[in-house]
Amino acid sequence: MRAAVELDQDHPGVADPVYRARRAAIAAASAGHRVGEPIPFIEYTDIEHEVWRTVSSQLAPKHETYACREYREAADRLALPRDQVPQLADVTRRLGELTGFAVSPVPGLVPTRTFYGSLARRTFLSTQYVRHPSVPLYTPEPDIVHEIIGHANFLASRRMADLYEEAGRASLRAETDAALDFFSRVFWFTIEFGVLCEGGELRTYGSGILSSFGELDHFREAQIRPWNLPAMGTQSYDITAYQPVLFAARSFEHAVDELHAFFSTYDDDTRARLLAA
Numbered sequence: 001m002r003a004a005v006e007l008d009q010d011h012p013g014v015a016d017p018v019y020r021a022r023r024a025a026i027a028a029a030s031a032g033h034r035v036g037e038p039i040p041f042i043e044y045t046d047i048e049h050e051v052w053r054t055v056s057s058q059l060a061p062k063h064e065t066y067a068c069r070e071y072r073e074a075a076d077r078l079a080l081p082r083d084q085v086p087q088l089a090d091v092t093r094r095l096g097e098l099t100g101f102a103v104s105p106v107p108g109l110v111p112t113r114t115f116y117g118s119l120a121r122r123t124f125l126s127t128q129y130v131r132h133p134s135v136p137l138y139t140p141e142p143d144i145v146h147e148i149i150g151h152a153n154f155l156a157s158r159r160m161a162d163l164y165e166e167a168g169r170a171s172l173r174a175e176t177d178a179a180l181d182f183f184s185r186v187f188w189f190t191i192e193f194g195v196l197c198e199g200g201e202l203r204t205y206g207s208g209i210l211s212s213f214g215e216l217d218h219f220r221e222a223q224i225r226p227w228n229l230p231a232m233g234t235q236s237y238d239i240t241a242y243q244p245v246l247f248a249a250r251s252f253e254h255a256v257d258e259l260h261a262f263f264s265t266y267d268d269d270t271r272a273r274l275l276a277a
Contacts, residue, residue, distance in 0.1 A: 011140055013132035026129045027107035035104045035123050039089040048130040049084045055136055055145050055213070056082040062216045068196060068203045070252050071210060074157035085144060088126060091152050099161035103152060109141075112184065119168025122161065124151055137213040140240060150211030159256055163263070167191065170266035179268040182233040189232040189247050190259055195219060196249040205252060208243075218242045227254070229262055230274045 013019035022045075029040040044052075060082070063072060077098055080086055092103040104118070106125045118125050126147040131139040139146065154160045167187060174180040192208040193215075202220050209215040223245045225231065232247055249255035262270075 008140065011132070012135050012138070016132065019132055023129050030105040030107040030128050033105050035102065035118075035121070039087070039092065039103075039105055040128075041087060041089070042085075042128050044085040044130070047133050051130050051133050051136045052085040052145065053083055055149070056080075058137060058213050059149060059211070059216070062213070063210065066203055066216050066219070067210055068198050068205045068252050070157050070159065071154055071205060074155075074160065075153040078153050078156035080148065080153065085130060086148060088128060088144075088148075091148060095152065095155055095161075098156045099158050101155045101161050101164070103147075112180065113171065116168055116171035116180075116184075116187075119164045120172055121168070122165050124155060124164070126152070146207070146211040150207030153210070154205075154207060163256060163259055164191070166260060166263040170263040173267040174271075175268050179271045182271045182274075183266060185235060185237075186229060186232045186262065188237060189235060190255065193219075193237075193243050193246060194249065194255060195224065195246050196252055196255055198251060202248065205255060215242060219246060222246045224248050227258065229258070230277065233271065233274065 007014040007020065007023075013023070026042060029042060033040065063075070067075075078091075078094055080091070088103050088105055092101075095101045095103065100122055102123045103126050104123050105128050108127060110125060115125055124147070126144065127142055128144055131143045131145060155164060167183075171180065171183055174183050188208075191206065193204075193206040195202055195204050195206065195209075197203075202224065204210060204216070204219060209219050219242075222243055225245060225247050227247055227249050235245060235247075237243060237245075249258065
């Protein structure tokens, strides 16, 4: 899931040579990094810092309204800066203190098994580039805003950090592509786009929603279905559009308990049993 710097034709920066060159430079700095080595320092530009400030200021009030309590408390503990793009070295140092998780830079998309497998070692693979400044509240691909605001904030929660590790272990037991695909869809509709009931309201614990201004405005308009792992594992989705179908847990505790049970035992046989039930 996260290495070539190839932009789709509908990417906001595809026709911007300055942005493309910047992306290539940041990718080159991240390429070849190995876990445990010093993380390359990126000298972010004023424009990139401004994108971060814009997104942070716009997302903060929405998180108060739509994010689940566990996420808000974890974000307070991590205490990301709102005025500048954080350095991954600083983020990983703080996460190490809180939950023993690390962040390791990658230049772009890497193979699915590589991305998920790293979680089993309590390591989250993160890009370091910033989305195109023309649309600071939108990105068609994971960037440092999504990775850090969406995922790293939640990795400051011990319960979520343990769940990410368990998910990584589950992916390693998925031997066939079909089993990995089923796992990936469950991950998508929970860790990335999960919703739950809290305080009588529909809130979110999904990093894909938490890091997206648009998704936060639209997720309550989706078709909300009850928790159902076989349905999640076979539900199709489009990463370029607001999610029209979401699955709700009864509470954060319900989501965590169900996912721990699923991830801790998942393998190819589990998929077969769930689909046959």
